[in-house]
Amino acid sequence: MKPALISWALSGGAAVSVGFARFGYALILPAMQTDLGLNYAQAGWLNTANALGYLLGALLTLLCVSRWGNRRLFVAGLALTTAALLASGMTHHFHLITLFRFLAGFGAAGAFICGGVLSGVVGTHAIVIFFSGGGVGMLATGALLPWLFDAAGPAAWTWAWIACAAICAPLSWAAIAAMRGIAEPSTPGMRAPWPWRPCLPEFTAYFLFGLGYIAYMTFIVAWLRKALAPAISVAATTSIMWSLLGVMTLLAPLIWRPVFNGRRNGWPMAASMTVLAVGAALPLAFPTLAGLWLSAALVGSSVFMVPSAATAFVKTNLPRPAWGSALAVATSLFALGQTIGPVAAGWLSDLTGSLSMGLAASAAVLVIGALIAMTQKPLESQ
Structure with missing residues (x-):
């Protein structure tokens, strides 16, 4: 593969683990709520199950990355995530859906963390490109899924998950x-x-x-259906x-390059969280x-820049x-x-x-996070 394409191709890992596995849920959620009769707490629980899997996967990555390496965990995470998305479209049982959401998060953690580490080997700009790859998943789901539900109705949510898995494979x-x-980048056993x-x-x-942004990404589609329909x-x-x-996620590397270049403190995270908080509060x-x-x-333009900032800081x-490990x-x-x-x-x-x-409440949490990030100073040279 040509060096110029490596960063963009690697960003497919972010598209799979975040763009489809996590954020695709927000578009599919209203149809699932209607077809399965879910309340908001149950809908939130399915995303919490995904986040619990992500948490366990992150902890396992912490324990195993020095032994197995980032490359193996990256491959295993992508395979498990894609398989879990496919399985999510093959059942109507709430507990099985919960399990598959959990497994999708579990696999996504290894793919997302280790993909970020591998992009860091290529360079700081590659880190921003990798995380912006989540926009590919958002663009694809945004262009296709609403029209699928408009044509086929809420029951088509199973086919939506299957379509996501089909795109995640390539x-x-x-x-x-x-x-x-x-x-x-890791030395085995060290x-x-x-x-x-x-x-x-x-x-x-x-x-x-993590506490603040996920409410917007989970419920904003359901909110616009309540607040703006039938107008x-x-x-x-x-x-x-x-x-x-x-589209804005894909443009983010160009927008944020001046903020990230040469900075070792918490300002990139503070700036991206501030923009995110304003964006989350605007519809209200x-x-x-x-x-x-x-x-x-x-x-x-900002949501994937926060993990980019954390990775660049490390x-x-x-x-x-x-x-x-960090x-x-x-x-x-x-x-x-x-x-x-x-x-x-x-x-x-x-x-x-x-x-x-x-x-x-989620917008307020993001503002608090931005203020805390401003206090982060560069670490002494290692």
């Missing part, structure tokens, strides 16, 4: 092919110590990112919004199509053998927040009878 193949040209206390502001902010075409609005999210302040479009543009402040710790904290976020937002929405309350 993306996984491309990412694995790109990985073959990247050297393994653990590299690294100072975790000085990293607390960055990692705490990353936890709050709009739901299929067209959803498709445009999700496609805009995906301006419940119009214009507000929704601007919200999608801001969220799409890469520029810690020795290479410690990258896998990112696994950071991702475990992120996954813990992501585990709590959906069910908490769903519970709050059920309690108040309004999705807006859950979305407002």
Whole structure:
């Protein structure tokens, strides 16, 4: 594979593990709720199950990356995630769907963490490209799924999961092919110590990112159906919004390059979380199509820049053998927040009878995280 294509092909790992496995759920959720009769807490629980799998996968990556290496875990994660998406479309049983959402998250953790580490070997710009690959999944699902449901009805959610798996297969193949040209950054059997206390502001902010962003990505489609329908075409609005999210995610590497270049402190994370918080709050302040479009543009341009910032921080402040372990710790904290976020937002929405309350709380959490990230200073040279 040509060197110029490696970063983009590797980003297929982010598309599979996040764009389809995690964010695709937001588009499929309304149809699942209608067809299966789910309340908001149950809908949030399915995403929490995915996040629990992600958390366990992150912890396993922390324990095993020094023994098995990033490359093996990357391949295994992509294979498991794709298989779990396929299985999700083959049952109507709530508990089985929960299991497959869990397995999709479990596999996605290894693919996402280790893919980020491998992109760091290529360079800092490759890190941003890798995480922006999640926009491929968002663009594809946004362009296809709303029209599928409009034509075939809510019962077509099973076919939506199967279609996602069918697209993930070639993306996984491309990412694995790109990985073959990247050297393994970890030394088998060797653990590299690294100072975790000085990293607390960055990692705490990353936890709050997981806690805050997931409510928007889980419930925004359900919110627009409640707040803007029947004044709009739901299929067209959803498709445009999700496609805009995906397009802005793909443009994000160009937009954020000046912010990331040469910075070893917490400002890249603080800036991206601030933009994300504004984007998440906009539909509540301006419940119009214009507000929704601007919200999608801001969220799409920033949501994958937060994990990019965490990965770039680790890469520029810690020795290479410690990258896998440090990112696994950071991702475990992120996954813990992501585990709590959906069910908490769903519970709050059920309690108040309004999705807006859950979305407002998530925006507030993101602002707090941005303020904490501002306090992160560069670590002493290792």
